[in-house]
Amino acid sequence: MNFTEYVRQLPQGSMDRRQSIWTRLHLDPYLFAALLAVALSGMVVLYSATSGDMGAVYRQAIRFGIGFMAMIIVAQFDPRWFQQWGGTVYLVGVLLLVAVIVSGAQAMGAQRWLQIPGLFRFQPSELMKLAVPVMLSWYISRYGLPPRYRDLLVSAVLLFVPVALIIQQPDLGTSLLIASSGLFVIFLAGLSWKLIVGFSTIAIAMIPVLWIWVMRDYQRQRVLTLFDPNVDPLGAGWNIIQSMTAIGSGGLSGKGYMLGTQSQLDFLPESHTDFIIAVLGEEFGFVGATILIALYAVIILRGMLIAIRGRDNFCRLLAGSLTLTFFIYVFVNVGMVSGILPVVGVPLPLVSYGGTSIVTLLTGFGMLMSISTHQRN
């Protein structure tokens, strides 16, 4: 028996009664526990980041309620369902993205929302965060692994269309996340290393081209600010200087809950949304920040394990892509707040204040749970 065989048979061999209840509920206990832990600690930090605004915490709790509900419901469906509906949702999503560009309501200076008259505002790019990996996993798994050149080409197009539409909005953060979710599917499906190296080389060669012809002044400014925030202390460098000061002044064990001067005295902008980890770092120190990262690591490891145990190529690719994309969320957000990546609008998953991304993320975890609890029948 080789290693994979062993891994696949392990859960069946060691299944006791408690786990089987979880399986019957189609929930993964480890994943569930880790998600809940992140969500709860996130709300504790949020209370401080909003200088004690219970209303904000309450609204965030409602979002988590909706999100966990969505997760549980999605987990009940067999992965087969995602496979069947992926294409349709993808197509609808692309049409909605076009609709946003044509008629989207102006919000936050960028066209991201679609106003459904009398109902609610809806951000189609959130839908695509799930639809893109499902679509690509389904498409590539149809013909077996590794993908042929033709499949690669089609996959590239399927990925390029939504990403290009979202960049138009312009929403660099979301398009980055969606692009990575698709690239992960292709990578996990076994894109040859030769091609990976080749494409990476081309991508690196494209950087000067982007810099000179594509990037806007303010985007260049953001990159330059990364290397030396002091070049522009009143403009683009402000956020970075303040967040690095907040994190750094927290030290090993932090200044104490609700006692961060950076966060509480309004020096830290966006403290309850994209820059919330700086509040955590200031008030709970290196220990607190590392614990949060460790919780994320548990979620990611569990997701990878579910991916490896997946019953078929589709399940494996989808679970793998969702997990790796979740990691990218964490890495880009913490990286930008701590000053090693340029500032792109990526929230800290499950901790930053804000609605749609929480629900989307938890729905994605619902898919993971579905994959882990619907084994071959």
Next chain:
Amino acid sequence: MLNSSLDNREKERRLFLSRMTASFIFIALLILVLVGRLFYLQVVQHERHEARSQTNRLEVLPIPPIRGLIYDRYGELLARNEPSHTLTVVVERSGDLDALVQDLSALVDLSEDQVSRFFDRVRGYRRPFEPIPLKVRLTEEEVARVSANRIFLEGVQIDAELIRQYPFGEEFAHALGFVGRINQEELRDLDVGAYAGTRFIGKEGVERQYEDALLGEPGFQRVETNARGRIIRVIEKQAPKPGSNLHLYLDQELQKMAYDLLGEQRGSIVAIEPETGGILAMVSNPGFDPNLYVSGFPTEIYNALRDSPDNPFLNRAIRGQYPAASTIKPFLGLAGVDQGFVTWDYTINDRGYYQLPTDDRIYNDWKRGGHGRVNLRKAVAESCDTYFYQLAYDMKLEAIHDIYDQFGFGKNTTADVYNPFTGINPSREWKQNRHGFSWYAGDTINLSIGQGYMLATPMQLAIATSVLANRGRWVTPRLLMHSNDESLLDSIPEPPPDVHLNNDANWDRMHAAMQDVVQGARGTARASGLGATYEYAGKSGTAQVIRIERDENGDPIGDVPEQFRDHAWFMGFAPLENPQIAVAVLVENGGSGSGVAGPMMRSLFDFYLTREPEQ
């Protein structure tokens, strides 16, 4: 078969596992990077950041520079800065914005327009902690009311700032341009540091052209603030560097005169000092009040101006393009006689029309029955079309295009006029590219009377007239006379090469022919020249808008709707010896050039040449 499929699955599984292993290693490394970064910031660099967070109650605030002033040639102030109180809100420091605006509206008079504009700016891209203006030009009473209630108004500030004011309003709207609030598009492309604390930017005209010089450099002050951002103490201050002052060639009194002369009529007047190339007047009528741009146009006024059929936002002096009509004749005649196509004594017998040797098409003179025997001098004085039809046919397109080009038609020759149009000096290639047809002999004929494909702006005609008055010597046309920033004058570009004639006497003889237009016995505009105490030269032009029925004097028969009436042109310079001023006048749909535009030019000359010198 079954076996190989099982084999495949096994291979796929192994491939996937190897990719997950690679991902795992990758992720582990990157998590190490993150934790390492946090360790570096929080443990290694802790003391440094701790110290910084302690002193972080010190804020660095920008002090905006004072925008440079703009003067006319005699030191009359054309654009100044006026102290004004602006109500602003720092969104990051205020609570519920809707409630706040509600509270404020009880204290100051807020229009719906101002409120919606404010919220647009709040939602748009802005710097963190940037004060967003809600209302400019608060009254003394409003300042007092807001100050008294300040303790209840979180995030509200009253900023005393200098805002731009144009004392002469409409008269200079097009010449000076104006500043306005920096919009989001501009914000993306400008240097954020240089504009720290500055809310206005030059949008048009001189204000736009010399934006960098007028702006200055911001200063900074380091201040101690309390938790809510109120300044407790100024610790250190670096004064801003004010923008450069500009002294222009514009002559305020002449500009006003030109503006008043146009009155209710759409049109433009441009005056140039031939000696220096300095632009003395540059009027486009109708104008608008540039001060409204600064404070923010009330929507209904803006919409009314934007939708007005008179198009007040169009700067006709540099962006209005019209057929040059008969004002082009002196330039063509000069080239014709100097290059030997005709002599001053050569005559034709004009019977009122011209026919191409190769074609049946008849080209009518504006005067039915013709001018009889005509030499070049008489052809200019009486504006005989037939003479120039014949000359153009002999010269051919290339020579005509060349002389028009030498006088600056079809291109921009100005140094610092913002965003001018170039008009059209057509050529074979131009027509082929633009219309997809080849050049016809008839097109050349039209060109001889400044009709057909040729278009010129009033600025271009004034410049060409100035070069003609200068006997071919080019001086780069410009607005800027001097500035305390001397480098500005260094950036004035070189002018085009001078116009050289084979025989310099031809200049004087053409000047004399143009004098006949206004001061000769049979000149087309002799009525406007009557009683002048000095000698001067001129040329009328009447540009057809559409073909209309005309009597034997070229005047339209019956009532012609206003928008179909001819455009009236007049150009000229004075005095004849050592010219001090060259002028082009255009009145849109004004009718006859000599009847409508000629008297305007005469009034300008009278004023400019006989005015008491400034003390």
